[in-house]
Amino acid sequence: MAAVSFKVNGKPVSVDADPSTPMLWVLRDHLGMTGTKYGCGVAQCGTCTVHMNGDPVRSCQVPLESASGAEITTIEGLSASNNHPLQQLWSELNVAQCGYCQAGVLMAAAALLKAKPTPTDDDIDTYVNNICRCGTYPRVRDAIHKAARQLRS
Amino acid sequence: MGTQRKISRRQFVVSTAAVGGGMAIGIAVGGDALAAYADRNPWQLPDKAGVAEFTPWLTIGPDDIVTVRVANPDIGNGIITKHAMTVTEELECDWNKVKVEFASVNRDYLEKGIYSTGGPLSYFSGRSTAPGRQQLYLQVAASARERLKLAAAQTWNVPVGEIEAKKSVLTHRSSGRTLRYGEVASRAAAIKLDAEPKPKPESEWTFLGKASPAKIQIPLITKGAATFGMDVRQPNMLYAALLQSPVHGGKLKSHDADKIKNMPGVRGVIVVDPSEPRRPAQELKSPFPLGLSAAQHGVAVIADHYWQAKRALDALPVEWDDGPGAQWKSTEQLNKAAYDALQKEGSKIEKSRGNAVELMAKASKVVEASYLTPYCDHVTMEPMNGTCIVTGDRVDLWHPSQHTLQAMYIAAEETGLTLDKVHVHQTWVGSAFGRRVYGDDARMVVAVAKKMPGRPIQVIWSREESIRQGRFRALMAAKIKAGLGPDGLPMAWIAYASGGKGFSMRGMHDGAYATDGGVIPNVLVTSETLNTHILTGPYRGPGYNSSAFFIETFTDECALAAGIDPLEYRLRLYAKWPDEGYTKCLKEVQAKSSWGKALPKGMGQGVAISNWGMAGKPEAGTTVAAVATVEVSKKGELLIHAIDVAFDTGRIVNQDEVAAQVEGGVIYGLNMTLNEGLNVKDGRIVEGNYDEYPMLRIGDIPKKINVHFGGLSNHGRFGEIGEPPVGPIGPAVGNAIFRAIGKRLRTTPFREHDLSWS
Numbered sequence: 001m002a003a004v005s006f007k008v009n010g011k012p013v014s015v016d017a018d019p020s021t022p023m024l025w026v027l028r029d030h031l032g033m034t035g036t037k038y039g040c041g042v043a044q045c046g047t048c049t050v051h052m053n054g055d056p057v058r059s060c061q062v063p064l065e066s067a068s069g070a071e072i073t074t075i076e077g078l079s080a081s082n083n084h085p086l087q088q089l090w091s092e093l094n095v096a097q098c099g100y101c102q103a104g105v106l107m108a109a110a111a112l113l114k115a116k117p118t119p120t121d122d123d124i125d126t127y128v129n130n131i132c133r134c135g136t137y138p139r140v141r142d143a144i145h146k147a148a149r150q151l152r153s
Numbered sequence: 154m155g156t157q158r159k160i161s162r163r164q165f166v167v168s169t170a171a172v173g174g175g176m177a178i179g180i181a182v183g184g185d186a187l188a189a190y191a192d193r194n195p196w197q198l199p200d201k202a203g204v205a206e207f208t209p210w211l212t213i214g215p216d217d218i219v220t221v222r223v224a225n226p227d228i229g230n231g232i233i234t235k236h237a238m239t240v241t242e243e244l245e246c247d248w249n250k251v252k253v254e255f256a257s258v259n260r261d262y263l264e265k266g267i268y269s270t271g272g273p274l275s276y277f278s279g280r281s282t283a284p285g286r287q288q289l290y291l292q293v294a295a296s297a298r299e300r301l302k303l304a305a306a307q308t309w310n311v312p313v314g315e316i317e318a319k320k321s322v323l324t325h326r327s328s329g330r331t332l333r334y335g336e337v338a339s340r341a342a343a344i345k346l347d348a349e350p351k352p353k354p355e356s357e358w359t360f361l362g363k364a365s366p367a368k369i370q371i372p373l374i375t376k377g378a379a380t381f382g383m384d385v386r387q388p389n390m391l392y393a394a395l396l397q398s399p400v401h402g403g404k405l406k407s408h409d410a411d412k413i414k415n416m417p418g419v420r421g422v423i424v425v426d427p428s429e430p431r432r433p434a435q436e437l438k439s440p441f442p443l444g445l446s447a448a449q450h451g452v453a454v455i456a457d458h459y460w461q462a463k464r465a466l467d468a469l470p471v472e473w474d475d476g477p478g479a480q481w482k483s484t485e486q487l488n489k490a491a492y493d494a495l496q497k498e499g500s501k502i503e504k505s506r507g508n509a510v511e512l513m514a515k516a517s518k519v520v521e522a523s524y525l526t527p528y529c530d531h532v533t534m535e536p537m538n539g540t541c542i543v544t545g546d547r548v549d550l551w552h553p554s555q556h557t558l559q560a561m562y563i564a565a566e567e568t569g570l571t572l573d574k575v576h577v578h579q580t581w582v583g584s585a586f587g588r589r590v591y592g593d594d595a596r597m598v599v600a601v602a603k604k605m606p607g608r609p610i611q612v613i614w615s616r617e618e619s620i621r622q623g624r625f626r627a628l629m630a631a632k633i634k635a636g637l638g639p640d641g642l643p644m645a646w647i648a649y650a651s652g653g654k655g656f657s658m659r660g661m662h663d664g665a666y667a668t669d670g671g672v673i674p675n676v677l678v679t680s681e682t683l684n685t686h687i688l689t690g691p692y693r694g695p696g697y698n699s700s701a702f703f704i705e706t707f708t709d710e711c712a713l714a715a716g717i718d719p720l721e722y723r724l725r726l727y728a729k730w731p732d733e734g735y736t737k738c739l740k741e742v743q744a745k746s747s748w749g750k751a752l753p754k755g756m757g758q759g760v761a762i763s764n765w766g767m768a769g770k771p772e773a774g775t776t777v778a779a780v781a782t783v784e785v786s787k788k789g790e791l792l793i794h795a796i797d798v799a800f801d802t803g804r805i806v807n808q809d810e811v812a813a814q815v816e817g818g819v820i821y822g823l824n825m826t827l828n829e830g831l832n833v834k835d836g837r838i839v840e841g842n843y844d845e846y847p848m849l850r851i852g853d854i855p856k857k858i859n860v861h862f863g864g865l866s867n868h869g870r871f872g873e874i875g876e877p878p879v880g881p882i883g884p885a886v887g888n889a890i891f892r893a894i895g896k897r898l899r900t901t902p903f904r905e906h907d908l909s910w911s
């Protein structure tokens with residue numbers, strides 16, 4: 001096994017592990033970054049969403065071997081000090097309940113706002129299709145729309 | 154506005170995200186929100202030097218930080234925020250200087266139940282608004298405030314009556330001198346009061362019931378810092394992947410560890426054998442019977458990393474002896490057994506009042522129908538897991554428990570250590586809904602870890618393992634028969650219920666219909682338990698989440714037979730019930746949903762009302778009424794336009810958090826009703842992941858979930874809000890579907906029904 005080199009939140013890392021290891025477990029178990037969560041392992045729930053070269057991906061489906069040279073952004077790197085508009089609105093609008101799925105929701109929402117600064121409800125339905133068992137969806141939607149307004153102004 | 158996705162039985166929408174790149178966002182608008190807070194590791198640690206403990210529940214540090222110890226795990230329902238608010242109200246401290254941590258159950262044991270003695274406090278779980286617990290925090294805070302004032306008075310040598318406490322500052326009114334709480338905390342903590350001060354009357358509250366702070370752990374969540382169970386990292390930690398007998402109660406027949414021992418990272422294969430003797434070193438008086446968390450036959454692979462453990466477990470040859478559970482070949486067989494059991498009076502009489510059988514024969518109109526709700530799993534977002542190290546004289550368990558104290562007793566029984574040697578560290582919890590109360594997850598974690606003593610082991614159940622080894626909401630069925638009187642209301646009511654082992658009758662025999670003094674004068678309720686092997690446990694509103702569907706769907710059928718509008722019918726029924734909250738809730742949703750408005754064919758409104766927590770009494774528990782406004786396309790796709798909800802908890806303390814819990818409860822109720830149902834094949838649970846056990850996504854929920862506050866009676870109680878909303882949602886939607894297309898749905902999940910019409 002040869003080590004695979006890539007960047008996480010701007011920092012170069014090199015991981016020597018089974019090349020089939022999903023990025024989810026690389027982040028959590030090899031790099032000790034536990035902000036990215038395991039929910040289903042089959043790309044259903046979106047709890048493990050990170051950005052890979054700017055695009056949101058379900059990290060349970062990204063084998064280590066495919067990440068060579070990639071730039072990965074995790075929830076720990078979404079902003080410098082918990083100050084992405086989404087992160088702040090999450091507190092302001094009391095969005096999270098248990099919070100376990102929310103890193104994935106935030107990463108999906110942040111990617112949506114980058115791609116579509118004025119997202120419609122349909123855009124949110126399509127791109128932020130994560131599962132939240134607590135049922136935070138109404139507040140997730142409100143926070144995304146409000147963040148979009150903040151980012152535009 | 155976008156359009157809501159329609160739900161049909163053939164097509165559940167599963168879309169994938171693929172968003173193009175863009176510019177990085179980098180707007181600095183401040184750091185973490187300023188508010189009360191908790192640490193990423195929320196469990197209680199020894200106090201730092203200089204921190205003054207006023208009681209085991211409350212400390213104040215030289216930096217003014219007030220630490221509130223909480224004996225309820227926060228599973229996303231805002232419990233710690235509520236307790237922090239309660240303390241802030243009486244302590245007159247700065248909200249931004251309040252910290253919360255989870256109380257240590259080890260200390261609770263060593264200090265003879267300081268966190269768990271008496272009344273509702275014996276429950277390291279459940280609700281924050283339990284009167285005893287709210288009162289306790291008010292008293293603790295009032296006492297600390299008075300001691301701080303006395304300490305300031307002593308420092309300045311002035312009468313205590315001249316001291317004002319506000320925002321963590323003590324002020325001598327006439328001289329204007331000030332001291333921070335932290336400056337006198339040590340002196341204050343040493344003061345013993347002659348008499349405990351009385352907390353101020355509720356009419357003088359300025360924070361409780363007035364402010365609506367967001368959950369204080371949200372800043373930790375949004376930066377990925379909150380330590381959930383699976384996020385625990387210990388030095389030299391290994392990972393275990395676990396597989397339990399696919400048929401509950403089955404046994405491990407054989408496995409071939411040699412086949413995988415050379416796979417990368419594998420450190421060992423461990424067998425969990427429930428028949429091995431467990432010899433508790435002392436008598437264990439656990440909150441729940443320890444048998445509810447009995448170990449299951451299982452096998453675990455331990456490896457350096459979880460992915461290695463999982464791959465090796467998948468490759469491990471394993472044979473099971475399925476045991477008697479395999480007799481249940483199919484879901485249909487189970488359902489038939491449940492329906493068959495309804496054909497005669499059940500062996501257990503749950504409630505008998507008046508003369509229902511005789512009057513039924515005399516009734517001018519009789520309504521009868523049978524209903525069934527299936528096994529359901531909580532599918533908590535965080536799969537079952539835990540981290541444990543067992544040594545000769547100590548066990549440490551880091552666990553996303555819903556009942557920390559229960560987990561401690563389980564760890565003691567499983568290891569044979571005495572309770573003083575058991576240290577359970579309560580982590581953040583990736584949702585629970587009842588799943589993590591009995592503690593079978595804690596049990597299996599300790600059972601694995603004790604076989605590799607001296608090493609911390611993190612045991613992870615895959616999503617498939619978590620679902621198939623759930624402690625499910627039990628299968629339940631009911632046949633209800635009502636004899637209507639001249640006024641169209643039931644004068645006699647007979648309900649036979651049946652269910653898989655562990656099912657609960659809550660709501661069937663102790664609701665406003667059947668209970669003593671209830672609105673129906675003659676009642677017979679019986680039950681019959683099937684000989685099932687499938688393991689069950691509490692699931693958001695146990696029993697109630699089925700009984701509300703049965704009773705409220707049936708009430709609609711009675712209203713139809715009587716020719717009375719279903720909402721009006723319920724108003725007439727509850728006019729006889731001495732709790733005005735029911736009527737208030739009904740009238741609130743009637744007004745707010747524009748009940749009765751003309752709708753085209755294919756659209757309809759349905760209503761339902763239920764109460765969780767009343768235990769047979771008026772002005773108790775929480776009443777929730779809901780109106781669903783739905784549209785069904787000719788192809789049979791269901792579109793829920795709006796859910797209007799009103800509730801009566803008596804009073805509330807945090808309006809926005811209550812709204813959040815109701816919204817979530819509505820969505821939970823929708824999932825339960827539209828989507829959820831486990832299937833059984835040869836004794837095994839069929840579904841293993843979200844592709845087979847679908848959950849509503851953001852585009853699937855009604856665009857309008859309207860939470861109304863006009864149902865509140867202002868009765869003196871603070872009822873709970875987590876469980877109650879799940880009750881009326883399903884029947885309200887089902888009743889709306891009936892009004893839309895004339896099809897009556899008597900079983901869930903609704904997605905299995907063909908709703909097409911012409």
